[in-house]
Amino acid sequence: xxxxxxxxxxxxxxxxxxxxxxxxxxxxxxxxxxxxxxxxxxxxxxxxxxxxxxxxxxxxxxxxxxxxxxxxxxxxxxxxxxxxxxxxxxxxxxxxxxxxxxxxxxxxxxxxxxxxxxxxxxxxxxxxxxxxxxxxxxxxxxxxxxxxxxxxxxxxxxxxxxxxxxxxxxxxxxxxxxxxxxxxxxxxxxxxxxxxxxxxxxxxxxxxxxxxxxxxxxxxxxxxxxxxxxxxxxxxxxxxxxxxxxx
Amino acid sequence: xxxxxxxxxxxxxxxxxxxxxxxxxxxxxxxxxxxxxxxxxxxxxxxxxxxxxxxxxxxxxxxxxxxxxxxxxxxxxxxxxxxxxxxxxxxxxxxxxxxxxxxxxxxxxxxxxxxxxxxxxxxxxxxxxxxxxxxxxxxxxxxxxxxxxxxxxxxxxxxxxxxxxxxxxxxxxxxxxxxxxxxxxxxxxxxxxxxxxxxxxxxxxxxxxxxxxxxxxxxxxxxxxxxxxxxxxxxxxxxxxxxxxxxxxxxxxxxxxxxxxxxxxxxxxxxxxxxxxxxxxxxxxxxxxxxxxxxxxxxxxxxxxxxxxxxxxxxxx
Numbered sequence: 269x270x271x272x273x274x275x276x277x278x279x280x281x282x283x284x285x286x287x288x289x290x291x292x293x294x295x296x297x298x299x300x301x302x303x304x305x306x307x308x309x310x311x312x313x314x315x316x317x318x319x320x321x322x323x324x325x326x327x328x329x330x331x332x333x334x335x336x337x338x339x340x341x342x343x344x345x346x347x348x349x350x351x352x353x354x355x356x357x358x359x360x361x362x363x364x365x366x367x368x369x370x371x372x373x374x375x376x377x378x379x380x381x382x383x384x385x386x387x388x389x390x391x392x393x394x395x396x397x398x399x400x401x402x403x404x405x406x407x408x409x410x411x412x413x414x415x416x417x418x419x420x421x422x423x424x425x426x427x428x429x430x431x432x433x434x435x436x437x438x439x440x441x442x443x444x445x446x447x448x449x450x451x452x453x454x455x456x457x458x459x460x461x462x463x464x465x466x467x468x469x470x471x472x473x474x475x476x477x478x479x480x481x482x483x484x485x486x487x488x489x490x491x492x493x494x495x496x497x498x499x500x501x502x503x504x505x506x507x508x509x510x511x512x513x514x515x
Numbered sequence: 516x517x518x519x520x521x522x523x524x525x526x527x528x529x530x531x532x533x534x535x536x537x538x539x540x541x542x543x544x545x546x547x548x549x550x551x552x553x554x555x556x557x558x559x560x561x562x563x564x565x566x567x568x569x570x571x572x573x574x575x576x577x578x579x580x581x582x583x584x585x586x587x588x589x590x591x592x593x594x595x596x597x598x599x600x601x602x603x604x605x606x607x608x609x610x611x612x613x614x615x616x617x618x619x620x621x622x623x624x625x626x627x628x629x630x631x632x633x634x635x636x637x638x639x640x641x642x643x644x645x646x647x648x649x650x651x652x653x654x655x656x657x658x659x660x661x662x663x664x665x666x667x668x669x670x671x672x673x674x675x676x677x678x679x680x681x682x683x684x685x686x687x688x689x690x691x692x693x694x695x696x697x698x699x700x701x702x703x704x705x706x707x708x709x710x711x712x713x714x715x716x717x718x719x720x721x722x723x724x725x726x727x728x729x730x731x732x733x734x735x736x737x738x739x740x741x742x743x744x745x746x747x748x749x750x751x752x753x754x755x756x757x758x759x760x761x762x763x764x765x766x767x768x769x770x771x772x773x774x775x776x777x778x779x780x781x782x783x784x785x786x787x788x789x790x791x792x793x794x795x796x797x798x799x800x801x802x803x804x805x806x807x808x809x810x811x812x813x814x815x816x817x818x819x820x821x822x823x824x825x826x827x828x829x830x831x832x
Contacts, residue, residue, distance in 0.1 A: 270591075270592050271589075271591055297742070321745060321746070322745050323745055323748070324747070325748070326743075329742035329743065331826055332738075332742075333728055333730065333736050333738055334737050334739040335728075335735070335737075337735055345730060345733075347826075349826055358651075360592075361592040361593065362593050362594070362650075363593060364585075364587075364589050364596035364599060365582065365588060365589060366589050367585075385577045385579045385580070385585060385586060386579050391752065391753075392753075392821070393651055394653070395653045395727075397753075397826060400747070400748040400749065405578070406579045408578075465726075465727060466726050467726070468721050468726060469653065469722065470652065479729065479732070480730075480733065
């Protein structure tokens with residue numbers, strides 16, 4: 269239903285993305301594209317993929333930002349962006365057909381591709397660009413939080429996490445119940461001061477981003493020992509004593 | 516925002532159609548329009564052609580137009596759904612009014628009452644259309660108090676200019692009353708538009724690249740590298756940018772061709788009074804007004820920035 273769930277979902281599943289660790293390898297983006305080429309959202313259409321102007325549907329994108337004032341303290345931050353499965357998801361309430369909905373049991377926001385009319389209003393309502401239009405299917409598609417993976421009994425338990433989380437080679441992505449203050453992800457967010465994106469948009473996103481850790485202060489150049497002054501050598505005897513005593 | 520021609524065609528055409536239907540009802544209820552059947556046939560024909568043409572155009576904007584009926588179900592939460600319901604509901608009283616006028620040659624009394632109910636439905640439909648845009652927090656150029664008045668004012672203006680042309684073509688006695696309303700409606704629309712532009716030019720941005728990334732505490736945030744080298748849906752739909760100098764020229768077009776010209780022509784027609792000259796003037800006024808509203812609606816999209824562009828290099832949106 270495109271009313272949000274009447275009572276807050278029992279679990280608020282979401283992602284925690286560590287901007288301190290992300291190296292911008294795009295593995296999560298590619299794996300997401302691959303996983304969703306089969307199953308729930310398949311296929312993710314590409315147009316002119318080998319031609320001059322390729323374009324296609326992706327759920328996860330990795331941006332790179334330069335942050336700082338250019339005074340030697342600037343840094344590059346790699347920034348994966350995907351659906352934040354908001355608590356007050358505007359994409360859900362603007363949908364005229366009820367195709368866009370938030371699940372009561374776990375808070376995942378999904379699109380019912382059988383009833384979506386492809387009016388694109390949900391993508392206008394989403395501040396984060398989580399929803400894309402698939403030209404071939406004529407419907408909107410978005411991150412499913414790998415709903416077809418996290419509950420999939422045919423996968424070993426350790427694989428029952430979103431594809432992007434399992435593939436991240438540096439462990440910058442985490443998955444869990446952000447509605448439970450005692451869950452691992454919630455503790456992580458609390459410990460690292462995780463934040464939500466664009467809180468002023470009032471979407472109450474569930475996903476959290478962990479800020480880059482502060483840099484070490486740029487160390488002073490190590491003090492060099494004063495060069496030996498040949499005039500103050502002390503003479504041959506002093507050098508001989510020094511050599512003896514230094515053995 | 517990318518100005519989609521189907522949506523521009525929908526909002527301008529249906530706005531004009533609903534405006535015309537509303538004014539037909541109001542002037543008939545005031546007894547200022549004779550229940551001439553051919554006049555009715557042409558006026559309602561034009562109005563319904565605009566409304567239906569607009570609605571069909573908006574359906575072609577959909578990925579699955581055959582499922583469009585589902586869009587009537589979520590009126591509890593969605594302005595788009597409410598607009599669909601209102602549009603469907605509007606056909607009933609306006610259709611009855613049209614039949615009574617054209618077939619039975621009556622437009623007073625009970626017929627006028629039905630007409631006024633239809634007029635209310637027309638206003639409600641335009642209201643819902645405007646609220647679709649005004650309710651989107653992601654686009655601050657739309658999410659303000661002047662968007663809704665703009666939609667209503669331009670629907671009234673285009674409807675009034677069309678009605679004025681029709682009453683001149685039929686040479687009705689009370690055409691001056693319609694001409695006077697047309698003058699007022701053009702002035703009001705221009706005023707509302709001017710206020711709207713002042714507001715969006717002055718409005719400070721709440722969302723910035725810093726709030727979008729949450730990294731403002733570390734300093735200024737600028738895009739180093741976009742996530743993809745080619746365009747994608749988001750940039751095609753929401754990355755449209757218009758240069759300030761082009762926007763300025765188009766705003767001038769709206770104020771001249773979409774306001775000053777129809778105002779002058781309508782005033783001249785009032786001065787002339789009647790005959791072929793006045794009819795030609797008001798027809799030109801209607802055409803100029805139509806061109807103006809299309810550019811106005813195009814600009815409404817072109818000057819709107821979506822906050823997702825903050826992830827793609829915009830500093831503010």
